[in-house]
Amino acid sequence: MKSPITLLVGLALTFLIASCDSKNESVRPEPDGTPAVVTGAVTPVGISEGTAITANIGPAGGTIQSADERIRITIPAGALATEQTISVQPLSNQCPAGTGQAFRLLPHGQVFGKPVTVTFNYNETDVNGSIPEALRIAYQNDKGIWQYPSAKSLDTTARSVRVESTHFSDWALFQTMYISPGNSFLNPGGNLFLVAFQTPQSEKVGDDFFVPLPSRIPSKHIEKWTLRGGGVLKPNQNQADYHAPSSIPAINPAAVTVFLNETVKIDGVLFKDIRLVCNIFTAPEGLSVQLDGGAWRTYAGGASITGAQNVIQGMDGKESASLLWNGAPTGIFHWTKGIAVAFNLNKGKLIYQHLYGKNLAVSGGSLTVDCSDKAWVVGSFTVQPAGWIDTAPNPLKIGETAVNGVFRVKRVN
Structure with a gap:
C-alpha cells in the first residue's frame, strides 16, 4: 500500500536481480502440470473509471497522456492520414495479473500507418510482490483475449515500460511473476496465506504472446522463503503461511521474500538470484x-x-x-x-x-x-x-x- 508502503522498510527491502553468464542455460519457469498449449485468457472488458482525455492529432503526429500521467501515447508523423480525435479513457484493469489503472485508447480499432508508442509509468505499488523486469504491457483484442507485444523497453530510472503498436484497444500493465498478495494489512495476531505466481509464456501469435491465467511457480524453482521482521513464516514449496505478532512489531512492515533458484531469461537477458518481495503491515485499525x-x-x-x-x-x-x-x-x-x-x-x-x-x-x-x-x-x-x-x-x-x-x-x- 512506497512513497508507497515500501518506504516504511526502505529500498533495502526491494528485490535484488543480477545478470549472469550468457553461457548458462535459460530456464523459463512453467507451472506444475503445464498444458501442452498455453492459451490467452478471455475476460470481460473494463469498466470506465473517470473522465476521458481527448486531443486532435493529425498527419504531423503528436502526444496525448492520461490525467494522472500514467499512460502516454506518442503518434509519429505519418501515422495518421487525416486529423483524428484521440481519447484516453481510464478503465478497471481486467488483465490477468493486472496492476493499477488500465486505459481504453480511442477510436477503438484505429489502425496507424506507422507504429505508435504506448508508455506506462509504473510506481512501487505496481511492483509490490514482483520486480520491474517482470512488468508487461498487454492489450485486449476484439474477442476479449489478452495479448502482449514481444518487444518492449524498460527504463528503471524513469520507471516506465514502453511498447509499439499499430492499433488502438484496451491496454493494461501486468506482472509475469509475483507473490500474492503483494502488500497486506493485518491486525496483531492475524494470519495470511501467500502464494508465488507466474503467467507462463505462450507460443508467439504473430509478433505477440497470449496472456494466460496465472499459475503457481513450480516448486522446483523455489529456492527458499525468508522473513525480515516480526511474526512467524511457515513456507511450503510455492506457498507460505504468515502469522503476525500478537502486538505491534518494532519492524513494520515485515518483508517476506521468495528466492528463485533457476536462471531466467527476460527479454533476451539472462538473470539469476531473482527475489520477489511482499510487505505485511501489522497494526490494529x-x-x-x-x-x-x-x-x-x-x-x-x-x-x-x-x-x-x-x-x-x-x-x-x-x-x-x-x-x-x-x-x-x-x-x-x-x-x-x-x-x-x-x-x-x-x-x-x-x-x-x-x-x-x-x-x-x-x-x-x-x-x-x-x-x-x-x-x-x-x-x-x-x-x-x-x-x-x-x-x-x-x-x-x-x-x-x-x-x-x-x-x-x-x-x-
Whole structure:
C-alpha cells in the first residue's frame, strides 16, 4: 500500500536481480502440470473509471497522456492520414495479473500507418510482490483475449515500460511473476496465506504472446522463503503461511521474500538470484501511539486526504490524537515549527506534541505515510523527543518523552 508502503522498510527491502553468464542455460519457469498449449485468457472488458482525455492529432503526429500521467501515447508523423480525435479513457484493469489503472485508447480499432508508442509509468505499488523486469504491457483484442507485444523497453530510472503498436484497444500493465498478495494489512495476531505466481509464456501469435491465467511457480524453482521482521513464516514449496505478532512489531512492515533458484531469461537477458518481495503491515485499525516504550494505545479514527492539508485523527473516550501534513499524500515528512507537519496527543490536561522545551524546539523524527491503497492510509511516525505540557498544576509543568506511532485508517473522503 512506497512513497508507497515500501518506504516504511526502505529500498533495502526491494528485490535484488543480477545478470549472469550468457553461457548458462535459460530456464523459463512453467507451472506444475503445464498444458501442452498455453492459451490467452478471455475476460470481460473494463469498466470506465473517470473522465476521458481527448486531443486532435493529425498527419504531423503528436502526444496525448492520461490525467494522472500514467499512460502516454506518442503518434509519429505519418501515422495518421487525416486529423483524428484521440481519447484516453481510464478503465478497471481486467488483465490477468493486472496492476493499477488500465486505459481504453480511442477510436477503438484505429489502425496507424506507422507504429505508435504506448508508455506506462509504473510506481512501487505496481511492483509490490514482483520486480520491474517482470512488468508487461498487454492489450485486449476484439474477442476479449489478452495479448502482449514481444518487444518492449524498460527504463528503471524513469520507471516506465514502453511498447509499439499499430492499433488502438484496451491496454493494461501486468506482472509475469509475483507473490500474492503483494502488500497486506493485518491486525496483531492475524494470519495470511501467500502464494508465488507466474503467467507462463505462450507460443508467439504473430509478433505477440497470449496472456494466460496465472499459475503457481513450480516448486522446483523455489529456492527458499525468508522473513525480515516480526511474526512467524511457515513456507511450503510455492506457498507460505504468515502469522503476525500478537502486538505491534518494532519492524513494520515485515518483508517476506521468495528466492528463485533457476536462471531466467527476460527479454533476451539472462538473470539469476531473482527475489520477489511482499510487505505485511501489522497494526490494529486506528491511530496507535506508544509513549516512552510503554503500552500501545489505539485511537479509532480516519483520514482526510486532500493533497493540500491532510489529517489523520482518532479518539478513545475523552482522549484524542492527530497527525497533520501539507502537500503530497504519500511520502516522508519532518515536523515543523507550525502545523505544516504536526503531531498532537490530548490526554485531558496532559498534552503531547512535536515541539519541546521552553523555547518550543522542533522535535526530531518523522512521519511516513502511504496512501497508495484506495481504501486505506497506513504509515508510522516517531517524535523524539516529544514535548509534553501538564496543564493541571499552576504553574504549568513541561517535560520530554519519546513517542512512537503507527496507523492504519480508512479514508473518509
